[in-house]
Amino acid sequence: MKVVALVSGGKDSCFAMMRCIDYGHEIVALANLMPMDDSVDELDSYMYQTVGHQIIVSYAECMGLPLFRRRIRGTSRDQRLNYAITPGDEVEDLFILLNEVKQQIPSITAVSSGAIASDYQRLRVESVCSRLGLVSLAYLWKQDQTFLLTEMIRRGILAITVKVAAIGLSPAKHLGRELADLEVPLLELKERYGINVCGEGGEYETLTLDCPLFSNARIVLDKYDVVLHSADSIAPVGIIHPLAFHPEYKNENSSRSSSNDNVVSNGLHKVHEVEGDFVLPDIVKCQSSDLPSDAEKKLELCISNMGGELFSLGCWIQNPSRTSKGLQDDLASVLRRIELQLSENGFDWSNVLYVHLYISNMEGFALANEVYVKFITEKKCHLGVPSRSTIELPLLEVGLGSGYVEVLVAKEQSKRVLHVQSISSWAPSCIGPYSQATLFKEVLYMAGQLGLDPPTMMLSPGGATAELEQALINCEAVANCFNSFISSSTILFVIYCSSCLTSTERVEIQHKMAHYIQQEASNVHQTRRMPNPIFLYILAPDLPKGASVEIKPVLYVPENAEDEVQIRESRPASKISKQLNDSALQVYAISGKICTVLVSVTNDFVKKSCSETDVKSGNWHRSERNLQTMATFCVVFLNKILSENDFSWGDLINLRFYYTTNLFGSADTLDKIFTEAFAELSLVNNCIKIGETPRYNLVPVLGSGRSASMDDIITCELFASKL
Structure with a gap:
C-alpha cells in the first residue's frame, strides 16, 4: 500500500515507517501537526508530541518526500476513550490534515503511526482513518518496549532526548543524549521503578536526527536552549528548545537547498501548509432505518428465554423459492427484522454482544459486509461493536434463505470490547464494525479467528495446521488483553473446518489442538484447576478468505482471580x-x-x-x-x-x-x-x-x-x- 506517515519527530514514528517498508509498503508522504505559535514547544495535548517541532520541516528534504503540516487549532474536548466527532477537538485537525493529503495524493490508502500502548491515541487515529476510507498501520502496537528500544538502536535510529519527566532522569544529565547512550540506564530504571523504556508513560520524548530512511541528509542541531519546566526533586521536567539546525548531506547528489526552502532537489517535493476549518459531515440516512415490509415482519424468529440478563435471537428466511432475492436482499431483510425485534423489546444494536453470520456462498462475503455495515455501526454501538464469526453454510439446500443471523443480546449495557482496526504485529485487525472480543459478566466471547499473519493480513503458508497454529497465537494475543489465557480459561472451542480439507488434515488439526492446549496449560501458572475445554468441530463448505480453519473460543474470565470457583x-x-x-x-x-x-x-x-x-x-x-x-x-x-x-x-x-x-x-x-x-x-x-x-x-x-x-x-x- 501507499502510505502517508504521521511524524512527530520522535523515534517511534520513524521506526513505524521502517516497519511499514519491512512489510512491503511504500511511504509516499509525511504528515505533521504543530503548534499555532512556532515559539511554543509543547502543547497540553493528549494526542500529539510537539517538542522539537521546529526541526520537522527538514524531514521533507532528508527523505525526499512531500511534507504536509497543519497548525493545531483544536483542544482535547472529547476526552472519552471512544472518540465521537467533536467540532473544535484536536482530532479534527488530524482529519483535515489527512483529508488534504488524500486529495493531493489519491493513491494513498494507508496511514502509519507510532502508537505502542495508548488506546486513546490509537482509537482516534483509527476513527479518522475510518472516516477517510484509509487503513491504519500501527506496527509498534502492543510490542514489547524493551525489544522495540533495542531494535530502534540496532537498526540505526539516531535520536536524542528532547524532554525528560521521570524519576531517575535529570534534565542536566540526560537531555540531548543519544538514545543508544541511554539504553542501559533506561533498562535499569525499568527494573528499579517500572518506567516505560520507550517513554510511553511520558517519561521522555525524543527527536530523530538520522535514520536509514533519511537517504538525502541527516539533521545537525547546532544550538538549543534547555528549558526547565519543573525543578521537582524527584522527577524534574526539562525540554530542549531548538534555536539553529541544518541538514548535513550524505552524498554529492543530495540537495544543497536550505532547510527553509520548500522545494527540494527534484522540484516535486514540497512542504505544504494545510489550512481549512472543521465542517460537520452530512448525516446520511442508512438503509436500516427503513421499516420492515409486511413480508419481512413474518420472517422466522427464534428468541431464547428473555427472563435473564442474556438472550439469543435468530432470524432466517424460510421457503426462499418464494421470497429470496439473493444474498444482499436476504441479509438486509433478516437484519432489518432483528433490528425491529430489538426495538420492540426496548433494545438496539448496542445491546448485542455477538453476531453469528451465516451465508450461503462465501463468494458474496464482500457484499454481505456491505449490507452488514449499514445496520451495525460504531455510531449505533457507543460501548463498542459486537464480535462476530462468519462461515458459509448449506442454507439453500434445506429451504432457508441466503442469509441467516443469530445475535446474543444483553439487557444491561455494560460490555467491554476490544476493537483494534489498525494493522499491526499484535493480532489480526478488524477492519470493519466488529470487535476481536467482547466481555460480559465474566464470559469472553471471541470473534472467529483465522490463521492470518497480523502484519500482512495474509493466511499463514504451510497448510491447515500452520493456519491453526497462527489462529491459536492470535487467540492468545486477544485473550491476554483481558488478562486471560486460551489454554487455561477456555470453556468452549468451536473449530470450523473447510470442506476442502482431507480427513487426514482434519485429524492433524484435532491432534494439533489437543497438543497446544496441553502444552500451553503446562506453561501457564494456574491459580485453580480447570478442566479441559469442550471441543466442537463443524464442517463448513467455505470460510472467509478461503481459510482452512476458523476458531471461535468462549472463555471464562472471573472478575476476581482469587475467588474460589x-x-x-x-x-x-x-x-x-x-x-x-x-x-x-x-x-x-x-x-x-x-x-x-x-x-x-x-x-x-x-x-x-x-x-x-x-x-x-x-x-x-x-x-x-x-x-x-x-x-x-x-x-x-x-x-x-x-x-x-x-x-x-x-x-x-x-x-x-x-x-x-x-x-x-x-x-x-x-x-x-x-x-x-x-x-x-x-x-x-x-x-x-x-x-x-x-x-x-x-x-x-x-x-x-x-x-x-x-x-x-x-x-x-x-x-x-x-x-
Whole structure:
C-alpha cells in the first residue's frame, strides 16, 4: 500500500515507517501537526508530541518526500476513550490534515503511526482513518518496549532526548543524549521503578536526527536552549528548545537547498501548509432505518428465554423459492427484522454482544459486509461493536434463505470490547464494525479467528495446521488483553473446518489442538484447576478468505482471580445416558455460574434406537418416528444434565442443533419434530415453567461432532448462565 506517515519527530514514528517498508509498503508522504505559535514547544495535548517541532520541516528534504503540516487549532474536548466527532477537538485537525493529503495524493490508502500502548491515541487515529476510507498501520502496537528500544538502536535510529519527566532522569544529565547512550540506564530504571523504556508513560520524548530512511541528509542541531519546566526533586521536567539546525548531506547528489526552502532537489517535493476549518459531515440516512415490509415482519424468529440478563435471537428466511432475492436482499431483510425485534423489546444494536453470520456462498462475503455495515455501526454501538464469526453454510439446500443471523443480546449495557482496526504485529485487525472480543459478566466471547499473519493480513503458508497454529497465537494475543489465557480459561472451542480439507488434515488439526492446549496449560501458572475445554468441530463448505480453519473460543474470565470457583465435570448416571458412549458427552459447569453442554448423537445411537430394518436399509432418517425418537432423547437428556448441575431451562442462553444436510430434508420437518419433543417434555416432566419454553436454532452443516471426524448425525450445543 501507499502510505502517508504521521511524524512527530520522535523515534517511534520513524521506526513505524521502517516497519511499514519491512512489510512491503511504500511511504509516499509525511504528515505533521504543530503548534499555532512556532515559539511554543509543547502543547497540553493528549494526542500529539510537539517538542522539537521546529526541526520537522527538514524531514521533507532528508527523505525526499512531500511534507504536509497543519497548525493545531483544536483542544482535547472529547476526552472519552471512544472518540465521537467533536467540532473544535484536536482530532479534527488530524482529519483535515489527512483529508488534504488524500486529495493531493489519491493513491494513498494507508496511514502509519507510532502508537505502542495508548488506546486513546490509537482509537482516534483509527476513527479518522475510518472516516477517510484509509487503513491504519500501527506496527509498534502492543510490542514489547524493551525489544522495540533495542531494535530502534540496532537498526540505526539516531535520536536524542528532547524532554525528560521521570524519576531517575535529570534534565542536566540526560537531555540531548543519544538514545543508544541511554539504553542501559533506561533498562535499569525499568527494573528499579517500572518506567516505560520507550517513554510511553511520558517519561521522555525524543527527536530523530538520522535514520536509514533519511537517504538525502541527516539533521545537525547546532544550538538549543534547555528549558526547565519543573525543578521537582524527584522527577524534574526539562525540554530542549531548538534555536539553529541544518541538514548535513550524505552524498554529492543530495540537495544543497536550505532547510527553509520548500522545494527540494527534484522540484516535486514540497512542504505544504494545510489550512481549512472543521465542517460537520452530512448525516446520511442508512438503509436500516427503513421499516420492515409486511413480508419481512413474518420472517422466522427464534428468541431464547428473555427472563435473564442474556438472550439469543435468530432470524432466517424460510421457503426462499418464494421470497429470496439473493444474498444482499436476504441479509438486509433478516437484519432489518432483528433490528425491529430489538426495538420492540426496548433494545438496539448496542445491546448485542455477538453476531453469528451465516451465508450461503462465501463468494458474496464482500457484499454481505456491505449490507452488514449499514445496520451495525460504531455510531449505533457507543460501548463498542459486537464480535462476530462468519462461515458459509448449506442454507439453500434445506429451504432457508441466503442469509441467516443469530445475535446474543444483553439487557444491561455494560460490555467491554476490544476493537483494534489498525494493522499491526499484535493480532489480526478488524477492519470493519466488529470487535476481536467482547466481555460480559465474566464470559469472553471471541470473534472467529483465522490463521492470518497480523502484519500482512495474509493466511499463514504451510497448510491447515500452520493456519491453526497462527489462529491459536492470535487467540492468545486477544485473550491476554483481558488478562486471560486460551489454554487455561477456555470453556468452549468451536473449530470450523473447510470442506476442502482431507480427513487426514482434519485429524492433524484435532491432534494439533489437543497438543497446544496441553502444552500451553503446562506453561501457564494456574491459580485453580480447570478442566479441559469442550471441543466442537463443524464442517463448513467455505470460510472467509478461503481459510482452512476458523476458531471461535468462549472463555471464562472471573472478575476476581482469587475467588474460589467450583468446577463440576458432570456425567449423568441416568439410564438414558447408557445409550451414549462416554466420548459423546462433554459438560463444563462452573457451579452457580455457567453450564455448557455438548451432546453427540452418533451412528451407535441410531443402531440402538432404530429398527434393524431401517438401519440396514440406510433409510432410518426418512422415518418420522425415528427422528422423533432422536429428538426426544436430545431434549430429555439435556434436561437431565441441566438439572444435575442445578440449572433450569430458564437459564438457557442459546441452544443449537447442528444437523448434516445429506441426512435430512427441509429444516421445516426437523423444526416441527423438535418443537413437539419439547412440548412432550413439558407435559410429561412438568419441568418447564410458563414462559420458559426453550427456543433453539437449527444449523445445517456438512458435518459436526466432538472430534475432527465430524460424523455426528446431530450435535447439540447448549449454553446456560446465571451470571
